[in-house]
Amino acid sequence: MPERSRVKYLFVLPGIIWVLCFTIFPLLYSLRLAFFHARLGKSETFIWLENFRRALFDDYRFWNSMGVTVFFVVCSVVCTVSLGLALALLFNRPLRGQRLFRALFTTPLFTAPIALGYLGLTIFHEQVGAVNTVLFALGIEHPPAWFSSIWPARIAIVLVDIWQWTPFCFLVLLAGLQALPDEIYEAAWLDTSSSWDIFRYITLPLLTPVLFTVSILRMVEAFKMLDIPFSMTSGGPGAATQTYSFYIYLTGLRNFNAGYASALAYILLFVMLLISLSFFNRLRQLYE
Amino acid sequence: MYQGRSTLIGKIALWVVILIAVSWAIFPFYWAIVTSFKQPGVIMTTPSLVPWLQFTPTLANWNDEFTQRWPEISRALSNSLIVSTGATAIAITLGTMAGYGLARFRFRRWKNKDMTMWFLSQRFLPPMATAIPFFLVMKFLNLLDTQLALILVNATFTMPFAVLTLRDVFKELPKEMEESAWVDGASHFQAFFRIALPLAAPAIAAAAVICFAFSWNEFLFALILTYRNAQPITVVIAGVEHTQGVQFWFVATRLLIAILPPALLALTAQRYIVRGLTFGAVKG
Numbered sequence: 001m002p003e004r005s006r007v008k009y010l011f012v013l014p015g016i017i018w019v020l021c022f023t024i025f026p027l028l029y030s031l032r033l034a035f036f037h038a039r040l041g042k043s044e045t046f047i048w049l050e051n052f053r054r055a056l057f058d059d060y061r062f063w064n065s066m067g068v069t070v071f072f073v074v075c076s077v078v079c080t081v082s083l084g085l086a087l088a089l090l091f092n093r094p095l096r097g098q099r100l101f102r103a104l105f106t107t108p109l110f111t112a113p114i115a116l117g118y119l120g121l122t123i124f125h126e127q128v129g130a131v132n133t134v135l136f137a138l139g140i141e142h143p144p145a146w147f148s149s150i151w152p153a154r155i156a157i158v159l160v161d162i163w164q165w166t167p168f169c170f171l172v173l174l175a176g177l178q179a180l181p182d183e184i185y186e187a188a189w190l191d192t193s194s195s196w197d198i199f200r201y202i203t204l205p206l207l208t209p210v211l212f213t214v215s216i217l218r219m220v221e222a223f224k225m226l227d228i229p230f231s232m233t234s235g236g237p238g239a240a241t242q243t244y245s246f247y248i249y250l251t252g253l254r255n256f257n258a259g260y261a262s263a264l265a266y267i268l269l270f271v272m273l274l275i276s277l278s279f280f281n282r283l284r285q286l287y288e
Numbered sequence: 289m290y291q292g293r294s295t296l297i298g299k300i301a302l303w304v305v306i307l308i309a310v311s312w313a314i315f316p317f318y319w320a321i322v323t324s325f326k327q328p329g330v331i332m333t334t335p336s337l338v339p340w341l342q343f344t345p346t347l348a349n350w351n352d353e354f355t356q357r358w359p360e361i362s363r364a365l366s367n368s369l370i371v372s373t374g375a376t377a378i379a380i381t382l383g384t385m386a387g388y389g390l391a392r393f394r395f396r397r398w399k400n401k402d403m404t405m406w407f408l409s410q411r412f413l414p415p416m417a418t419a420i421p422f423f424l425v426m427k428f429l430n431l432l433d434t435q436l437a438l439i440l441v442n443a444t445f446t447m448p449f450a451v452l453t454l455r456d457v458f459k460e461l462p463k464e465m466e467e468s469a470w471v472d473g474a475s476h477f478q479a480f481f482r483i484a485l486p487l488a489a490p491a492i493a494a495a496a497v498i499c500f501a502f503s504w505n506e507f508l509f510a511l512i513l514t515y516r517n518a519q520p521i522t523v524v525i526a527g528v529e530h531t532q533g534v535q536f537w538f539v540a541t542r543l544l545i546a547i548l549p550p551a552l553l554a555l556t557a558q559r560y561i562v563r564g565l566t567f568g569a570v571k572g
Contacts, residue, residue, distance in 0.1 A: 007476045011389025012403060015382040015451060019410055022444040026421035027413075033420070040424075087309055090302070101306070103555055104313055109565070110554040112505035114522050115543045119316055122323060122536050130319045133335035163316065172570050175562040179571060213569045224414050227507050231526065245416040245508075252420045253512055265417040276412050284405060 027269075030262040038259035051263030062264065064239050065247035068154070072243060073222040075158045076165065081215055083162065084169025089199070091170075092177040102174075105167035113164065117231025120160045121147075124232075150240040153233050157241055160228050165221070169214050176210030177203070216279060223272060244268055320547075324349050324540035349537040353545070361545065363517075364524040368549075370435050371510075371520055372503040375442030379499045382443075383450025384492055388480055390451070391458035392466070404455065408567060410448045415508055423512050437513045438520065442503035449502070449564055450495050456568030457491040458484060494560035501550035521546045 034051055038044040055062045087105075091098060123130045124146035135143035144152040180203070188202050226245040229235055235242035235250075242250075248268070252261025276283075322337065325345035336342035353361065386407070390400050422441065423432075431437040466479040474482070485492075507522040514523060525542050554561070562570055 008389055008393035008395070011385045011393070011476075011480075012395070015386030015447060016403065016406065018378075018382055019407065019444060019447060022440065023410060023413060023418060026418040026425065029421035029424070030417065090305060090309075099558075101310065103558060104310060106554055106558065106561055107317070107551045108313065109561075110501045110505070110550045111547050112507065112522050112525075112550070114505075114507040115525055115546045116316070118525060118539050119320055119543050122539055123316065123319055125536075128335040128536075130315070130337065133337055136335065163312070167313065168565060171562050172566055175570055210570055213566055217566060220412050224416070226416070230507075245414060248416045249419070249508070253423065258420050258424070261420055265414070265420065268414050269417045272412055272414060276409070280405075283408070284401060 030265060033259050033262035034266050035263075036259045038257075038262075040256040040258050044259070047259075051260050052267070054260070055264055055267060061239060061242070061247060065242045065244045068240070068242055069223065069225065069244040071154065072158060072161065072225055073219060076161045076222045076225075077215055077218045079158070079162045080165045080169045080218055081211065083166045084173050084214070085211070087166070087170045088173035088177055089203075091174055102171065105170055108164050108167045109171075111164065113227035114231050116160055116164060117228040120156065120228070120232045124156045147233055148237055150237060153237060153241050157228055157232055160232065161222070161225065165218060169218065172214050173207070173210060176207050180206050212279075212282065216283065219275070220272070223268075223275075320540045320544055323536050324544060326537060328535070328537050349541045353541045360524065361521075361542070364519055364521040365545070367435060367438075367514075367518055368504055368520040368522070371438040371442060371518075372500045374435070374439035375446060375503040376496050376499040378439065378443035379447040379450045380492060380496045383447050383495070383499075384454050384485070384488075385480075386451045387454030387456075388458050388484060390455045392463065392484075404452065407448045407451045410445070411567070415445065419508060419512055422509065426513055431513075433514045433516055433518045435518050438506075438510060438518065441509045441513065442506055445506070446499035446502050449498055449567065452567035453495045453498075453560065453564045454488065454492065456563060456571075457488050461487050491560055494557035495564060497553050497557040498561070498564045501554050504550045 033044075035046060035048060036044040037047045037050070091101060095101075124132075126132060126143075126145050126147070129146070131146070132143040146152045146156045184202060184206070185198070188198055192198065224245055225243045226249065229241045229243050229246055230249075233241045235246050239247075244264075245268070248261050248264045251257050251264060319337075322339055325339060325347070326336070326343055327346050327348070339345045390404055394400060395403065426432050426437045461484060465483050469479040469483055470476075504520075505522065507526070510520050510523045511526065514520070525539075525546050557564070
């Protein structure tokens with residue numbers, strides 16, 4: 001392969017430069033803003049680290065939204081990955097109509113989350129929503145008031161998120177399962193007849209890299225969650241479902257406090273950086 | 289490999305679980321469709337799930353959507369279409385080239401792996417972190433409420449999908465054909481356009497579909513950067529609330545209009561979905 005040619009740079013540079021312009025430049029801009037008291041449309045004053053101090057020590061809404069986000073991330077990752085794995089194991093067998101099922105499970109992934117949130121609004125409606133209609137029919141007289149109490153609202157959002165992302169875990173894990181070599185299983189079935197042992201000692205260890213990838217990707221996406229709480233609960237009741245991204249949005253683009261919002265964004269960036277650094281090397285190996 | 293005992297009970301249990309899973313997956317769609325055929329008055333008074341049995345379906349909501357409210361919807365749809373197409377075109381053009389470059393050449397100064405991670409890291413970046421500067425820059429450039437602003441944003445966010453997926457696809461293509469083309473005197477670009485590109489065409493089309501769907505569904509930046517003329521469908525559906533409380537019938541028709549194009553389109557990319565969504569880390 002000719003390696004000295006400079007032409008090869010023409011292939012990769014446009015993409016790299018594009019991304020550089022459209023992400024690094026805005027990031028530098030907001031790094032500067034983070035050290036200013038800057039309200040959109042008004043003058044800016046340099047205030048050192050005041051924005052960061054305020055966020056970390058003087059802002060209960062910061063910690064609230066951080067807590068809400070972590071709760072959503074944990075619930076969403078745990079539930080989607082385990083449900084996805086269960087479904088993948090279930091479908092990993094010769095089954096009539098498997099292609100149809102896979103197609104069916106693809107559609108939620110490409111449903112606009114914002115639209116899904118509004119749909120959730122009608123599904124969880126207290127009097128005439130689908131969920132409570134079913135609960136009424138089952139004889140439950142006082143089903144949860146989904147949007148006016150804290151935990152039901154959070155659970156409703158998690159449920160919608162699980163609905164949307166379980167198919168992702170399912171499809172990826174199914175692909176992972178189907179890529180496992182048959183020979184190992186043939187040999188293993190000679191030694192044991194317990195499908196639990198097969199799962200525990202063969203499938204699970206072999207599937208670990210895929211499980212790892214899926215969990216990481218889900219975690220990264222879940223940390224950005226904004227659309228569903230935005231449309232379904234507007235962060236309410238109170239700030240019970242106000243995710244971190246949502247809080248930044250409100251601070252920067254509703255209250256026009258650009259400086260403080262930039263500082264908040266940088267804290268999120270820092271958290272994401274810590275998380276990604278902890279698995280960076282393993283992730284890098286996947287792209288050998 | 290599966291080696292289960294297929295007893296009758298086992299089979300029945302399996303299909304019951306499958307049935308539950310499938311109904312869970314399609315229920316929200318079912319609910320949206322059913323709701324869109326309900327009389328506005330009926331919706332808020334009596335809960336109901338089954339048409340004809342529990343209520344008489346009506347076409348009134350759809351009729352309204354396609355006559356009275358059509359100007360607003362059609363403008364939003366055309367904005368979405370233009371923005372998604374434009375963003376996809378940029379992301380796929382640059383992404384195909386970068387993906388090919390990363391798959392075929394070895395770079396010394398920056399390693400291939402590092403450049404790949406550079407693209408991947410874009411997906412880890414919370415969009416909220418760039419939203420405020422983007423808003424300020426677009427305001428400065430006088431690009432607020434234009435389709436161009438959204439095209440630029442969406443191209444940036446979908447490019448990593450294109451690069452990483454296509455890198456993986458090109459890696460799997462045999463490179464002997466291109467090498468013999470080089471020997472015969474073809475330039476890198478000729479080999480790329482005449483040999484690699486046609487071979488990778490189905491995968492490129494699938495990557496384009498994924499980029500298109502993600503641009504179509506993007507909400508945050510669309511909300512921030514547009515306020516009237518360039519509003520795509522995701523922002524317009526956000527207007528369904530708050531005017532007079534939740535108008536179920538309105539929500540349902542409009543959501544279906546917004547949801548269907550990318551969801552149906554995505555079905556054509558079935559074969560590459562897993563690979564695309566995991567950035568090539570898992571082969572589908």
